Each structure stands twice: as structure tokens, then as C-alpha cells.
Amino acid sequence: MKLIFNPPHVRNTVITNEQGHVLYSTSTSFSFNTRVTVVKKHVPNEFIIGRAESSEILAKIEWHTFSSSVIKYDGMDLVTSQFIPPTGILGRRRVFQGPDGRLYKWKIGPSACVLMLDGAEVARHHPVNIGFRKAGHEAYLEVFSPVEHMVDLVVLTFIYVEKLRRGSQESPGTDRMHAPIEPAN
Numbered sequence: 001m002k003l004i005f006n007p008p009h010v011r012n013t014v015i016t017n018e019q020g021h022v023l024y025s026t027s028t029s030f031s032f033n034t035r036v037t038v039v040k041k042h043v044p045n046e047f048i049i050g051r052a053e054s055s056e057i058l059a060k061i062e063w064h065t066f067s068s069s070v071i072k073y074d075g076m077d078l079v080t081s082q083f084i085p086p087t088g089i090l091g092r093r094r095v096f097q098g099p100d101g102r103l104y105k106w107k108i109g110p111s112a113c114v115l116m117l118d119g120a121e122v123a124r125h126h127p128v129n130i131g132f133r134k135a136g137h138e139a140y141l142e143v144f145s146p147v148e149h150m151v152d153l154v155v156l157t158f159i160y161v162e163k164l165r166r167g168s169q170e171s172p173g174t175d176r177m178h179a180p181i182e183p184a185n
Helices: 145-167
Strands: 004-008 011-015 020-028 037-042 050-061 070-073 076-080 095-096 103-108 113-117 120-126 139-143
Touching: 037 145, 050 145, 070 145, 095 145, 103 145, 113 145, 120 145, 139 145
Parallel strands: none
Antiparallel strands: 004 011, 004 139, 011 020, 020 037, 037 050, 050 070, 070 076, 095 103, 103 113, 113 120, 120 139
């Protein structure tokens, strides 16, 4: 499964499948002391590509600077230091327990994130490629069959780890400048 992010800034984006159907969207509100990203899940309109039949809030991420961020998902408030804690040298890996009870590990690289299960790759982020050395493409998350049953959680945790990865690379306000237009319902 290929999930395309347009624009590639995960806190304000529209996520489509290869056919162009809107599956998820994110929008982030900014206030003095906190930022909140709302992740919506959309039911695509099968007759009009790019339009959503309906949508619902999948999760909210409260980004905190001096304490652990909180992910509100499935009726729970998940403190990120416990739900998806840092591991490894410099905390460049984040581990969470899936609904199947297994441990999944996001490896946070310098240009992309990879989700691992038992040493095997189960999802991979492909950043934007403008096409100098090979064919260009938009940013996308490739989700392999072993985790398609929990794609909502894969997308949600990816948004979190990708924001962490980009945190030191982007100037303040980058997400605001790239805010997408909300998909039509």
C-alpha cells in the first residue's frame, strides 16, 4: 500500500492512495503554549477522486516542548514517553506495541523513517524526490502487508516520528506555510 503525502509536511497534509482517493488528512493549530495536530480518517468517494464521502477524527497529537507529547487515540490519552519511548543510541528508535501485542520499532534515519517488526521492514517512508538521479516522486509511506491490518496506527505513529525526525531540520512555522486545503466532503 502506498500512501502519498501532499504536501510532505506531516502536521498539515492530505494523504491519498495511488488512485488519488483521500484517506487521511492532518491539520495543526498553533497557540501560545501548545500545538495540536488533528488526524482525520476519510472514507473516499468512489465516484469522485479527491473527494471524501465522510470523515472522522482518528486522533489528536498534543505537541509539548518541555514534557512528553500526548496522543489521544482510541479513547485513550497515550503519553509518548510510555507509548512510543525512545530507545537506542541518541533515542533514534521508537518502539510501540501493536494491537496484536507485538513490538514495532521505528528507525529514525537522517532522511527517512523505517518501521521494523522482528528485524523485517514492514513500512518505509520515501521522501520527495525531484528527479535528478532517478524518476521523481512525491513523498509517500509504503506500508507492507504484515501491517495493513493496523494501517491507522502505522500512519499515526509515522506522523509522530517523522515530526521528530524533521524537528531539527525545519525552521519554525514551516508547517504553517504548507497547510493544505481541507479535502471536500
